[in-house]
Amino acid sequence: MGLVEHQVAAFLLFLLTGMGAGQRVVTIQKGPLYRVLGSHVTLWCKVSGYQGPAEQTFQWSIYLPSASEREVQIISTADPSFPYAIYTQRVRAQEIYVERVQGDAVLLHITELQDRDAGEYECHTPNTDGRYFGSYSAKTNLTVIADTLSVSMGPQDLIHTEGDAMELTCKVSRSTAQHTHLSVGWYCLRGEHRAEILTLSKDFVVMPGPAYAQRFLAGNVRLDKVGSTSYKLSIAAVEPSDQGQLYCEAAEWIEDPDGTWKDISRKQSERTSLVVTPQDQDLCVGIAATKSNPSEGDTLRLNCTLEAQRSDSRHFQVAWLLNSTEVARIDPRGLLVWKKEYEKRASLGQLHAFKQSNTVYILTIHEVGLEDSGAYHCSVLEVKAPGNFQSIQTNLSSALRINVKPIGLGLHATLISRTATVSYMQSFELICRMSASRPVEELLLSVGWLFQPKPPTDGYQELVHVLPDGTVSWGRAQPRFQGKAQLMKAGAFSRLHIHSAVAGHAGTYQCKVGVWRTLQGQPTVSFTSNAVGINVVPPESKLRVATRENSMEVAGGADASIECRMELPLNNSQLAVSWYYLPPPPEDANPLLIVRASHSGLLEYGAEFSSPTQKSRFLSQRVSRHVFQLRILSASSGDQGQYCCAAEEWCWLEGGWHGLGERWSGRTRLLLKLPESELHLEKANHSILARYGQEVTLGCLLKSTLPPAVRLSATWFHRKEDGHERPLLTLNHDGAIESLQKGLVGRLQLRRPTAGDLSLTLASVQEDDAGTYHCQVQEWQQQGNKDKWELQTWALSGYTQLTTTPPETTVLSRICSSPSLLNFILCLPLVLILLLALAGFCWCFISRKRKKGTIRGDQLMELQGAGGIKQT
Ligand SMILES: *[C@@H]1O[C@H](CO)[C@@H](O)[C@H](O)[C@H]1NC(C)=O
Ligand SMILES: *[C@@H]1O[C@H](CO)[C@@H](O)[C@H](O)[C@H]1NC(C)=O
Numbered sequence: 109m110g111l112v113e114h115q116v117a118a119f120l121l122f123l124l125t126g127m128g129a130g131q132r133v134v135t136i137q138k139g140p141l142y143r144v145l146g147s148h149v150t151l152w153c154k155v156s157g158y159q160g161p162a163e164q165t166f167q168w169s170i171y172l173p174s175a176s177e178r179e180v181q182i183i184s185t186a187d188p189s190f191p192y193a194i195y196t197q198r199v200r201a202q203e204i205y206v207e208r209v210q211g212d213a214v215l216l217h218i219t220e221l222q223d224r225d226a227g228e229y230e231c232h233t234p235n236t237d238g239r240y241f242g243s244y245s246a247k248t249n250l251t252v253i254a255d256t257l258s259v260s261m262g263p264q265d266l267i268h269t270e271g272d273a274m275e276l277t278c279k280v281s282r283s284t285a286q287h288t289h290l291s292v293g294w295y296c297l298r299g300e301h302r303a304e305i306l307t308l309s310k311d312f313v314v315m316p317g318p319a320y321a322q323r324f325l326a327g328n329v330r331l332d333k334v335g336s337t338s339y340k341l342s343i344a345a346v347e348p349s350d351q352g353q354l355y356c357e358a359a360e361w362i363e364d365p366d367g368t369w370k371d372i373s374r375k376q377s378e379r380t381s382l383v384v385t386p387q388d389q390d391l392c393v394g395i396a397a398t399k400s401n402p403s404e405g406d407t408l409r410l411n412c413t414l415e416a417q418r419s420d421s422r423h424f425q426v427a428w429l430l431n432s433t434e435v436a437r438i439d440p441r442g443l444l445v446w447k448k449e450y451e452k453r454a455s456l457g458q459l460h461a462f463k464q465s466n467t468v469y470i471l472t473i474h475e476v477g478l479e480d481s482g483a484y485h486c487s488v489l490e491v492k493a494p495g496n497f498q499s500i501q502t503n504l505s506s507a508l509r510i511n512v513k514p515i516g517l518g519l520h521a522t523l524i525s526r527t528a529t530v531s532y533m534q535s536f537e538l539i540c541r542m543s544a545s546r547p548v549e550e551l552l553l554s555v556g557w558l559f560q561p562k563p564p565t566d567g568y569q570e571l572v573h574v575l576p577d578g579t580v581s582w583g584r585a586q587p588r589f590q591g592k593a594q595l596m597k598a599g600a601f602s603r604l605h606i607h608s609a610v611a612g613h614a615g616t617y618q619c620k621v622g623v624w625r626t627l628q629g630q631p632t633v634s635f636t637s638n639a640v641g642i643n644v645v646p647p648e649s650k651l652r653v654a655t656r657e658n659s660m661e662v663a664g665g666a667d668a669s670i671e672c673r674m675e676l677p678l679n680n681s682q683l684a685v686s687w688y689y690l691p692p693p694p695e696d697a698n699p700l701l702i703v704r705a706s707h708s709g710l711l712e713y714g715a716e717f718s719s720p721t722q723k724s725r726f727l728s729q730r731v732s733r734h735v736f737q738l739r740i741l742s743a744s745s746g747d748q749g750q751y752c753c754a755a756e757e758w759c760w761l762e763g764g765w766h767g768l769g770e771r772w773s774g775r776t777r778l779l780l781k782l783p784e785s786e787l788h789l790e791k792a793n794h795s796i797l798a799r800y801g802q803e804v805t806l807g808c809l810l811k812s813t814l815p816p817a818v819r820l821s822a823t824w825f826h827r828k829e830d831g832h833e834r835p836l837l838t839l840n841h842d843g844a845i846e847s848l849q850k851g852l853v854g855r856l857q858l859r860r861p862t863a864g865d866l867s868l869t870l871a872s873v874q875e876d877d878a879g880t881y882h883c884q885v886q887e888w889q890q891q892g893n894k895d896k897w898e899l900q901t902w903a904l905s906g907y908t909q910l911t912t913t914p915p916e917t918t919v920l921s922r923i924c925s926s927p928s929l930l931n932f933i934l935c936l937p938l939v940l941i942l943l944l945a946l947a948g949f950c951w952c953f954i955s956r957k958r959k960k961g962t963i964r965g966d967q968l969m970e971l972q973g974a975g976g977i978k979q980t
């Protein structure tokens with residue numbers, strides 16, 4: 109037992125300090141000693157300064173308080189018969205024995221102290237020396253006291269989860285009269301193994317067991333004295349290793365007279381079994397979101413919730429993961445850390461995360477974007493302490509799939525107009541129909557109207573813009589629409605109403621719809637509609653012109669009036685009237701402009717009618733409000749053909765005159781009723797071949813003689829090979845000659861050798877004078893009034909076909925103009941010389957070989973020579 113061991117240790121210490129030799133000295137443990145009834149008690153005794161054998165004999169006796177003079181022998185190391193009867197039994201049963209520590213030192217053991225063991229103990233060593241010198245025995249008193257120590261701890265079964273706090277209280281008391289100290293300790297039994305947890309020593313020092321030193325230092329394990337007899341063990345967080353049989357043990361200590369402390373009693377409490385369930389399985393992590401299908405721009409909240417026992421006293425680090433990549437974490441101290449990719453948005457206030465409690469962690473994403481879609485997890489790490497990130501356990505929530513719906517997708521705008529053509533001063537409306545994958549009423553929409561004038565200038569200009577909060581702002585195109593544009597928005601429609609349209613409103617229109625996340629900033633998505641073209645046309649002319657076809661016959665030289673009748677009354681608009689002439693076939697039927705009277709009254713003659721005679725003969729008149737007239741004075745056969753007019757209404761619009769389009773009348777055929785009378789003109793056709801530069805006479809000859817009271821007028825015509833006929837020259841009945849083709853002035857001459865010869869001479873014929881010429885001759889007679897001549901009859905001459913050729917050339921010039929001929933002439937002398945040389949050679953050869961030449965050979969030679977000469 110512990111008591112004994114302590115005794116022995118103290119004794120050995122004493123022995124080592126040693127003593128000098130000399131005289132015999134017997135020393136016994138110093139008394140008085142107080143020992144508890146029933147305890148195992150030892151008393152030490154030793155001898156020194158002796159002679160003789162090293163192994164000395166020790167004899168123990170007691171003097172009982174009741175008979176303090178009488179020695180009662182207990183035990184001897186040498187003599188088994190030494191004990192008195194009263195001790196024989198206990199000695200034999202080894203309840204009392206002597207333990208030899210050395211040859212000269214022993215311990216007396218009394219295993220179970222009895223009341224009758226109290227008394228004065230004597231240790232005696234018989235003399236082994238040559239003489240008696242010194243002491244042979246020593247005495248000490250032993251008092252037996254009652255064991256009053258009590259240790260208790262209410263029996264209980266403790267079941268704790270890892271990390272729980274736990275307390276155990278031990279009551280320790282004693283009522284010993286002597287001054288004693290107490291020590292208290294806590295132990296844990298696991299099978300055979302006893303682990304010391306904490307002890308409070310008799311000197312009031314708390315010491316942890318080796319396995320608990322760290323937790324003791326961390327304050328996790330502590331022992332406090334609460335009240336006079338209560339000792340409390342506290343464990344802040346139990347661990348699975350704490351599991352076992354827990355008890356407390358107290359010892360009562362007394363200070364012996366030699367100054368050593370002796371535990372005189374030692375007791376254990378009842379045992380309490382502690383079960384620690386590991387907390388590995390108790391951390392549940394959940395994740396939840398406000399909506400799993402938020403739309404772009406919504407606010408999304410992700411809650412991480414922890415379920416764990418005593419969660420308040422535990423320490424967690426929580427992280428949000430998106431597609432297994434961390435977004436942010438809140439560490440056990442509550443510190444928030446964003447991953448780099450999210451720092452920017454967090455600094456803009458778009459992201460928020462905080463620890464609401466130890467078990468609720470909230471991540472808020474304002475203005476959620478498509479990039480926030482994916483699988484979210486909460487990851488939780490439990491650590492030992494806020495400052496000690498040593499992991500206890502981790503757990504991961506299930507995945508929460510977040511699908512951010514794009515709001516831009518499906519955004520669409522269609523621009524509609526009921527009409528593409530708007531009359532001047534009418535109103536029109538453009539409707540912008542907006543649609544999206546969500547009801548548009550739920551969206552913050554802006555609508556802009558764009559306009560591009562016709563003809564396009566520099567692209568589209570903004571006309572007006574309405575922000576989601578209803579703010580209207582006008583754009584660059586606004587001045588065109590000043591006071592004329594009205595905007596209405598109803599649900600998914602925006603209408604732009606333009607009234608009193610003018611030409612400046614013609615062009616293309618578009619609407620542009622934007623979706624906004626918030627009332628400020630910029631649209632997230634926008635869509636521009638199709639373009640709608642609007643054409644603004646001037647008011648339609650109400651003018652109607654009679655389209656009936658007419659035919660009229662007038663006597664030659666009489667005046668003709670061709671009418672153009674407007675069918676509808678006209679107001680303040682103006683009219684422009686143009687008269688046209690369509691020559692009779694076979695001439696091309698392209699209308700020739702005679703004269704145009706513009707809306708302002710300006711007269712303009714067509715190219716064919718711009719000579720003074722023509723101008724004076726063709727007059728445009730307005731004879732009444734509704735009737736216009738073309739007067740042709742002194743109609744002649746050349747005026748035959750068709751006539752028509754084109755009338756155009758002009759009105760004053762936007763500061764200018766605008767023609768509203770021409771209306772054509774029906775045609776009026778003009779015929780001259782002229783008998784081809786006695787006037788006999790030479791009708792034979794002629795052909796003339798003229799070289800350039802020559803002069804030709806184009807015949808126009810009256811076959812009969814002319815009566816004196818008759819005058820003639822004539823007009824010559826030239827029809828080119830292309831069929832185009834033009835008048836060349838006119839002889840009026842008063843003898844005046846008018847050249848109708850400026851280009852021919854000076855080359856045409858009407859010589860009129862006799863009154864009936866109206867032949868025309870054309871000087872210096874040119875290539876394009878070719879064609880057919882004829883004349884038309886009218887006969888005039890004076891009727892009553894002296895100044896009034898009337899056309900009587902007319903006739904056409906025969907046709908003269910003029911062919912023009914280049915002028916006659918000289919031989920030299922012909923040669924020079926032909927390169928092959930020139931070459932031939934240059935080469936011929938050479939050829940002749942060669943031929944003569946060849947002939948000479950032949951002649952010499954023949955005359956040498958044959959003395960007599962043949963006549964045939966000579967003839968042949970002559971013929972060849974003649975042929976060559978002939979060829980030139
Ligand atoms: C992890 O959490 C889930 C549910 O959140 C739970 O069922 C599981 O037991 C936990 N695992 C551990 C080791 O705590
Ligand atoms: C998230 O936590 C907050 C605060 O505890 C709570 O008001 C909200 O209802 C929770 N949301 C969800 C989806 O659990």
Ligand SMILES: *[C@@H]1O[C@H](CO)[C@@H](O)[C@H](O)[C@H]1NC(C)=O
Pocket residue numbers: 430431479480481482483
């Ligand atoms: C997460 O994963 C989903 C599906 O695989 C993917 O559509 C989404 O874009 C991912 N999100 C991120 C942020 O990587």
Ligand SMILES: *[C@@H]1O[C@H](CO)[C@@H](O)[C@H](O)[C@H]1NC(C)=O
Pocket residue numbers: 678679680
């Ligand atoms: C023309 O006159 C008619 C009848 O007087 C009237 O009804 C109409 O409005 C007028 N038109 C214009 C363009 O002034």
Ligand SMILES: *[C@@H]1O[C@H](CO)[C@@H](O)[C@H](O)[C@H]1NC(C)=O
Pocket residue numbers: 791792793906907
């Ligand atoms: C003369 O020529 C015209 C047309 O060139 C022809 O119509 C007419 O018959 C001809 N007259 C005679 C007599 O050959």
Ligand SMILES: CC(=O)N[C@H]1CO[C@H](CO)[C@@H](O)[C@@H]1O
Pocket residue numbers: 228247248249
């Ligand atoms: C050695 C010693 O101190 N003996 C004492 C034991 O007790 C009695 C009674 O009190 C004393 O008389 C002895 O002197």
